[in-house]
Amino acid sequence: MVKHTEPDQTLIKMPSLRAVKAFVAAARYQNFTRAAEALCVTQAAISRQIRDLELHLGAELFNRAGRAVELTPAGSIFYDAVQLSFTNIAQAAERIRHTESPKQQVTLCCSPAFANFWLGPKLPSFFEAYPEIDLSIVVTQNFLTMENGVTPDILICKMAKSGEGYFSQPLVCDVIYPVCTPQYLEQHPQISSLEGLRDTALLNLSPFGRSQVAEHVDWKVWFAYQDIDLNCRAVEAPLLFNANDFSLLLQLAQNHQGVALGWHYLVAPLVEKGLLVRPVQETLVHRDTLHYLSVAEAKARDASCCKVRDWLTDQFDWSLHEDIDADTQA
Structure with a gap:
């Protein structure tokens, strides 16, 4: 006797993947025409697929306002779920394709x-x-x-x-020391001392917008480690320049704009080539970082x-x- 498989209600109740693909494109571009261009179909096809999807779900997914559309609360919930699922499907397909590739x-x-x-x-x-x-x-x-x-x-x-x-x-652990160009050091010989360094143009790495998973080291922390109070800078000292992008700070240092803190594993090659120098030999070593x-x-x-x-x-x-x-x- 042949045993019949019970209907899979989960699969039966699933919406059409073609309709979901049209929905994702429309939500991403907030425009049915652009969604149609992205999927190489007509705008009418996109509208029809989304209308069928809304009927299937029993909820409006978009607020229509002329050519532009925006997600409703129900649409936002659905988009968050299906976007992640589609990303996972695309990645799995890409991995399978590459299993047959020599690369x-x-x-x-x-x-x-x-x-x-x-x-x-x-x-x-x-x-x-x-x-x-x-x-x-x-x-x-x-x-x-x-x-x-x-x-x-x-x-x-x-x-x-x-x-x-x-x-x-x-x-590797963090090893941090000041760096500048040879030209900047020649023009500002006073930075060979910690007090002179404190009063020069300092390029400071700020913590804003950075994912902090370890202690942040900026000029204030570095000088405190050397028993120097950064707040005692001379009145006529240049202002500190703050940025949360280390690449920008090092670029400015290489353009003779001041002194930056350098992380040894990043700046050692530049020091070896003579593009940067260490105006003082003091170093902060964080063996636990x-x-x-x-x-x-x-x-x-x-x-x-x-x-x-x-x-x-x-x-x-x-x-x-x-x-x-x-x-x-x-």
């Missing part, structure tokens, strides 16, 4: 400063050594709340735990991901640690 994809997430000053100069050697790997870089300041659909294979940040499903290993390399547990045995991980750890050569030890012993 393997690895996604690395890091901060803008790390990408610009540490990773960028080293990438040509990676491309040459591993032509079989397609490396994708995702740059962010906020590692606590990633955008929907962003699931990095590898992260480099100050978080020992980058979320569920990651293995972490320490890379570490940068970590985290690998997704699901990719722990993936050959391409392991190659990228090993390459990154090799690039953090131990000369960095030797320099740190020399600084702390001086």
Whole structure:
């Protein structure tokens, strides 16, 4: 006797995926015509699909106001759910496509400063050594709340735990010292002392808009570590310039606009080349503030991901640690 499968009510009650796709496009562009262009269909088809979807759900999803449309409260709830689902479907399909490709994809997430000053100069050697790997870089300041659909294979940040499903290993601690150009030091020889440094043009890294997962170090903190009160700056001292973008501050420093705090693992190559110098030898070493390399547990045995991980750890050569030890012993 043939056993009949009971009807799957969940699947039966699901709305048409074609209609949901039309809804997502219309919600994203807030315009039925632009949604139609994005999906290569007619505007009438979009309108019909959304009307059928609204009938199926028994709720208005859009407020129509001429050519522009906006989501209703019900539409917003539905959009939040289906957008994430569609993103997951698209990513899964992309992974399946690439399993048949000779190239393997690895996604690395890091901060803008790390990408610009540490990773960028080293990438040509990676491309040459591993032509079989397609490396994708995702740059962010906020590692606590990633955008929907962003699931990095590898992260480099100050978080020992980058979320569920990651293995972490320490890379390097924070070693911070002032840097400026040789020209700026020649024009302002007084900055060779801490008091003279305090009274010069200072390029300050502010915490605003940055995802703080460790102690923030700015000029006030750095000087306090040296027993210098930044509030005692001379009346005629230039104003402090504040920005929450380290790349901008270092660019200004290289353009002879003042002195910035430099993180050793980022600025050491510039110092070695003579593009920047250290006006004073005092250093702040945070041995408890570490940068970590985290690998997704699901990719722990993936050959391409392991190659990228090993390459990154090799690039953090131990000369960095030797320099740190020399600084702390001086």
